[in-house]
Amino acid sequence: MTALTKYQRIEASGLWRASPEEQRREVIVSIGDATLIISDLRDRALTHWSLPAVMRANPGDWPAIYHPDGDPGETLELTEGETEMVAAIEKLRNAIERRRPRPGRLRTAMMAASLASVLAVGVFWLPGAMVDHTLSVVPAAKRLDIGQRLLADIQRLSGPSCNSASARLALDHLAERLTDDDLHLTVVKTGVPDSVMLPGNIMVLNSALFEDYEVPDIAAGHIIAATLRARASDPLDRLLRHSGMFSSLRLLTTGTLPDETLKAYAEALLTQPETELPVETLLQGFQEAGVKSSPYAYALDVSGEATLPLIEADPFPGAAPSPVLSDGDWIRLQSICET
Known part of the structure; x- marks a missing residue:
């Protein structure tokens, strides 16, 4: 033994x-x-x-x-x-x-030559392989920790989350209504696009999604779209590829990422354009969530011209199988940043 x-x-x-x-x-x-x-x-x-x-x-x-x-x-x-x-x-x-090996001069020279050969290949292959391996071994708890630290950096730019106590339960109801994932929703007043997905299943929403519309279907649509983007492209994967190979190596060997790395990525994340999703993917997401797609489409383009496929192929042209939220929950969310 x-x-x-x-x-x-x-x-x-x-x-x-x-x-x-x-x-x-x-x-x-x-x-x-x-x-x-x-x-x-x-x-x-x-x-x-x-x-x-x-x-x-x-x-x-x-x-x-x-x-x-x-x-x-x-x-x-x-x-x-x-x-x-x-x-x-x-x-x-x-x-x-x-x-630990303590090589002599000859061994050092041989290792240096080997390392040079490996690096020549590694410039093209190793960064992606390192990220892929890191993603496969990082536990859920560490993803959540990274997401919470990123959220703190975002809040330094946007201001604190405005999740009032009365609206917190309504947000939980909304997350449970739209996805089987353990999704944590948080809302800020300014500084972020409509929705931003972080590692650890943390999603940051702009309060305008609740304050500027009469129905919860638009906020639901943005949550569905952000969830689909996260399934297609892991938020932690985007962070590591943005930060470079040594961030993956640091996370792999020490289990953490430097504060400076997360701060820089938080700033970049708030200015990155959202990835376009295929219409078929979006429609399937709305179908699975039991949510109409046309309100979301009209919110993106009032005329409906740019989002016509989402309107014409709405999986629920009449009423959805069930409401997105109860009236009480929706009223609480509409004033989420007022207290």
């Missing part, structure tokens, strides 16, 4: 925070396949740290403070009561350090 397999049975409790601005939270720490797994108290993984990249900020002192290499803002604290886990981490770190 290897030391890694032995230590995979150890669990410990600790205090973790994703950045200096966030509060510490109690977590469960365990050792996985070459990773340190940090989970919440419901056993949902929050992040994975690569063991070779785990650093100790205060050797010999307590509580033991660890962080990913290059990101001292994300920390994990283990008290003296968790000496078994601390000993396991230190033993594995020392074992990894001893096994």
